[in-house]
Amino acid sequence: GRVRGSPLWEMVNNFRGEGYEEELMVLEKAPEEPAGELPSLVVKVEETSTGRENIKVQEKITSSPSSPLLVLLLSSMPRGGSTLLTEMLSTKERSITFFEPLWPLQKKKCIEDEQCVTQYLADVFACNYNPDFERWLKTKDLFLSYFSSDAKECTRITDQKAKELCLKKLNLREMCLLSPIRIIKVIRARMAWMKNLLSNNSLDLKIIHLIRDPRGSLYSISKFKDWNKDPHERCLGLQEDLQSFDQLSQEFPTKLLQVKYENLSLHPHNVSKDILQFLYGDGNLPEYLVTYISTHMTNNSESHSMSTTKESKKQYEAWRFKMPQKMLKAVQDEPTCLYSIKYMQHTLFKDQKHARNSSISLFVS
Template sequence: MVNILRITKRYFNKITYLLLLGIVVTYHYTPPLTAEPSENKRDTVHPNPREIRHLHQEHEGFEVQIQEDEKDVDIFSSTKDDAEDEGPQSPTPKTQSREAASEPRRPAANVLLLSSIGRSGSSFLGGLLNSHPGAFYIFEPLHLLEAWHRLTEATARESFKQIFTCNIRSALLKPLMKESRFTIRNSYRSLCKSNGTCYDPVEMNRVCSQHSMRIVKTIRTRVAWLVPLLKDPDIDLKILHLVRDPRASVISAAKQWDVRPERKCANLEEDLQSGRLLNDLFPGRYMAIRYEDLCEDPDGMAKIIFSFLGYRDIPPSTLRFLRISTSTDIEKSFGIQRDTTKQQQKWRQEITAEQLRDIEGACASAIAAVGFNLFKDLETARNLSVPLYDVAKAGRFFPYYDGR
């Protein structure tokens, strides 16, 4: 009789357990009839992997492929309707006025500012972003990795991820600290001078995590390299791609380095095409900006940039930066103080006939892609009544362009 009771109790417990488990499973996996919009894309419910079509887009070496398997579902499965269910999205620059009255958007936690060619004004735009009171700004973290011949697509992405997740480790910390006065441009820099805590990754990561926005500025990466970072659920990343008329960039860079315009302009075009694909795959996460537009209207472009990053207003500290940095005649080769109204087309009075011939010959399609006219001869280049802008082409890569 005792044995029968024990057996009965054992099976009763198992049956009770299975019933409770069924209730829990049903609760967690039965989708609600209506779902509240998610403010975090990682929380969004995605469609079945079998419903996702195979997408293969390729352009001049840039390849993005969407596979019909589990690992790619939560990255590329959002349709237009899904985007509307995911809560407020960053508007395109053309919709700034309409979005002004909408509910607040969540500002970007991480910003990557890149330029395809050096001497394109990225230091100035980086300074503008760094004027935000919550900025943790790292300047050219790949500089020494390139000098040590350790820069690859993989090492670049890993370096960016360590900064954006405030998980900087010894492999990246060594080049950062080797030239800390060059790379570290935030409040942590004062600690480097006072007690040497720069060399403590724990302390650096603690300070990093206390800032609301981490910014990396680089001229040593390609747009196509950044796809895995945009797919990474641990990184809330937005990309600002700053470009400039290649004629201006090349003659400026030629004062310091040996520059090959063919290679630089090929990279610029490829990066712009890659950026268009990124914009299609990750709406609201990538924006190309022309340095010339920033020079012509610093306040207006600052509003567009900060709106893209999720801010309603320009911070007062950024307004002060603009007031101080855009109205001075004191200019240094690697400084950020610029009289932007003079800077915009200054190169037209500096370029030589030989430089004009060589650069326009090597970069004609890149110049057109950025939305500028070819001059072909020095007399035309010097004549400022001949317009620089090609209005018909400018909107191709720069959605904010308004015919200026």
């Protein structure tokens, strides 16, 4: 079982640093009782000499995996296909998925702090979160729907009382502890920050770096009223992540995989096989994933902005035929965006007319 002194627990304690307790964190304070009915956990709180709470968790879940596979899906920019890939990953049996657990931190100092974010992710991976986090997650239907099949069923209930009862019965922490595969999807963290996690050899951590042509992401972002649309700020993070990936993949070649949204869209079966081989050592596509690809990536109906049901072979470059000339020029003139477009070996378009010429490939041959 997961006991104090195990690799995950030690990692969590090692990352704790100044400022961690000052922010709203997953482990904001020691829970008096674990969320929900969880007799299999004993939580003991002790005051330390520094005045901080020292939390000891003794777990009696004998079937809890001793070394779970930890999967971090890191997308460098919003609107980059991360929802689609998260949904694909979450179809894996016995896995649990945390969709954007950094969301509560987006307006807090922690989100800009490497140690704070790394600690936060370490806590989530170790299922070390308090009832406040679980309550927050249960208010986010979209986020919760990826957690597990049971959670998804709850989010689909239309009767409010029945839904509340279903959610009350969900013990997310226990489900997390019992899961041998724990997946986290983030768009609010930088690749360089992951070095400490990657350096811990006792952790079975795999990172998928999802990237997309910044012109496509920025065009999609432009449709959201309150989102940051600045090409420099958006592409700077992407450029830094690309550079960090190249450095870290030299050091940790078996722990990192880069996936291009355009390739996933064009060749979903082949790219999915590569992902499965990377994560699980077996590239054979299970039937449920074949079904998912056929229902979600070859269908042209799109119900809303976060929908993952669309014809992916057209969707990945739809921005080319819609992007205004002014925006196209602004993005391509931004050095950090230009770096990323060239890194991905994508075509630079002279103007809007050039971009809308479907006989010109997006990919540099």
